[in-house]
Amino acid sequence: MVNHDGNILQEDSTFLNHQNRGLRYGDALFETLRAVNGKLIFWEDHYLRLMASMRILRMEIPMDFTMEFLEDQIQQTLDASTSGQTASRVRLSVFRKKGGLYLPKTNDVSFVIETTPLKHSFFVLNEGSYEVELFKDFYVASDMLSNLKTNNRIINIVGSIFAKENEYQNCLLLNKAKSVIEALNGNIFLVKGMHVKTPPLQDGCIDGVIRRKLIELLGKLDDYELEEASVSPFELQKADEIFIxxxxxxxxxxxxxxxKTFNKAVARDLLGKLNAAARFS
Incomplete structure (x- = not known):
């Protein structure tokens, strides 16, 4: 089931057309989050990020676009879609209403909510092999727009095709200064001993919710030292661990x-702490 502006529709319903600005110009934002037994994990963080992103893109935020309203709309969609599963992936998309060319006729918005089932209620560490490579065909701009979850994801698409063609599980993206900023589908962290490093937002990485949560968690742990700084490709092979x-x-x-092969000890430790934080979010 799909929720379009508060109307619950069948997945195969035709409710968008060629005039949709998200399709035409990528004039859209999205949030992807987990729902477990009806609870939205880190929902406040996702909501606040969405509101900040809408302001940056000069979208008109409706008066009823409160955290409670959107949570209720997501819950209605989950209730209509679920068939016994306890965990779901939720995608909330917001796009400017149709009209105009590059200059929109209106800054008013519409929304779409989609849900799909997930296997596990909470985060589970992947114990299998996971190989990555640098994607160097195109580079990400180091500006605020690159921090946003917009529909402009063409680098991620081409990079994903490159990874599949070369039998990698993922690729790491570079900015125009040739610094490593993120993976195709998430932020990255490097571990050396108990020192944890992640690229800063100024380098152009997505302002990820889990990135924020890990930075918050690491700031409270005496065992770890956190650094937000640019990452050179040469640092990758010197790390003990890298995770997305x-x-x-x-x-x-x-x-x-x-x-270079990597360990998982710190990732395993932090995942346990992240699951604990998710339970109380």
Missing amino acids: TNSIVGIQPITKYRK
């Missing part, structure tokens, strides 16, 4: 980059 974070998998350890 996003709102669906939580933490995904990278096991191989070129000739």
Whole structure:
């Protein structure tokens, strides 16, 4: 089932057309989050990020677009869609209403909510192999727009095709200064001893919710030292661990980059703490 502006529709319903600005110009934002037994994990963080992103893109935020309203709309969609599963992936898309060319006729918005089932209620560490490579065909701009979850994801699409063609599980993206900023589907963290490093937002990475949560968690742990700083490709092979974070998998350890293999101990430890934080979010 799909929720379009508060109307619950069948998945095969035709409710968008060629005039949709998200389709035409990528004039859209989205949030992807987990729902477990009807509870939206880290919902406040997702909501606040969405509101901040809408302001940056000069979208008109409706008066009824409160955290409670959107949570209720998501819950209605889950109630209509679920068939006994306890965990779901939720995608909330917001796009400017149709009209105009590059200059919109209106800044008013519509929304679409989609849900799909997930296997696990909470984040589970992938114990399998996970090899990555740098994607160097195109580069990400180091500006505020790159921090947003917009529909402009063409680099991620082409990079995903490159990864599949070369039998990698993922690729790491670079900015125009040739610094590593993120993976195709999430933020990255490097571990050396008990030192944890992640690229800063100024380098152009997505302002990820799980990234925020891990930074918050690491700031409270005496055992770890956190650093937000640019990451050179040369640092990748010097790390003990590298892992990817996003709102669906939580933490995904990278096991191989070129000739270097990596551990998972810190990823496993932090995933446990992240699950604990999710339970009380």
